[in-house]
Amino acid sequence: MKVILLEDVKSLGKKDDIVTVNDGYARNFVLPKKLGVEATRSNLNDLKLKKSNEAKLAKEQLEAAQAFAKEMEADEVVLSIKAGEGGRTFGSVSTKEIAQGYKAQCGKEIDKKKIILPEAIKSFGVFEVSVKLHPSVTGKLKVKVTEK
Template sequence: MQVVLLEDVKSVGKKGDIVKLSDGYARNFIIKKNLGLEATPQNLNDLKLRKANDAKIAAEELAAAKQLAEELSGKKITLAIKAGEGGRAFGSVSTKEIVKAIKDQLGMDIDKKKLILPEPIRSFGVTEVPIRLHRDVTGKLDVHVVEA
């Protein structure tokens, strides 16, 4: 029996694949647990339409991410932290503070999980922070840290 998978099934296939399975396994496990549907012409047509819609949505998300990356390039935000002895930074700047500054200074909402900051910024000056906006798009933002 041929089955269209609705979800990833370990050692069988990925979502959207058309796989040939034994009748018992397909009826008693895959179809019963709503992991797949029998590969009828109607279900195959639905799958084709769903894939086309998913591709369209993915293309729109990619275009939006590219546009946001262009908007972010060349922009700079400024953060002030206290200075300790000898002009060293007292404390650090984390992703949470960077996201708050982006919202206040640039008016953009960016999730802090998208910032690629291996460790908090602990020095004064300009640091380039990469922002993963999409799987294929990474923008860059300059963060200027000054003494408070």
């Protein structure tokens, strides 16, 4: 019997896979536990529509991330931190501060977890920070750190 899996099943396959199983296994395990449905024409058609819809959504998300990355490259975030004697800084600039500054200055939100800082910003100047917007799209954001 052919079955469309609704969830990942360790010994059979991943979600949305079409697998062939014994009739008894399907009737006694896969179907009663709602791990899969029988691969009828209507279910196969539903699966095809679902996959095409997911592909369309993934493409739209990729395009939106690419557009946001282009907008972000033109933006600049200005942050100020306290300085001591000799131009030394107290503390450093965190991803949380960058995200809050970007929202306040540019009106757009970035998740602080998606900002990639190779090392903490502990000096004044202009820095280029990477932001992971999508698994295949990474944007660049300019962060200008000034003295308070």
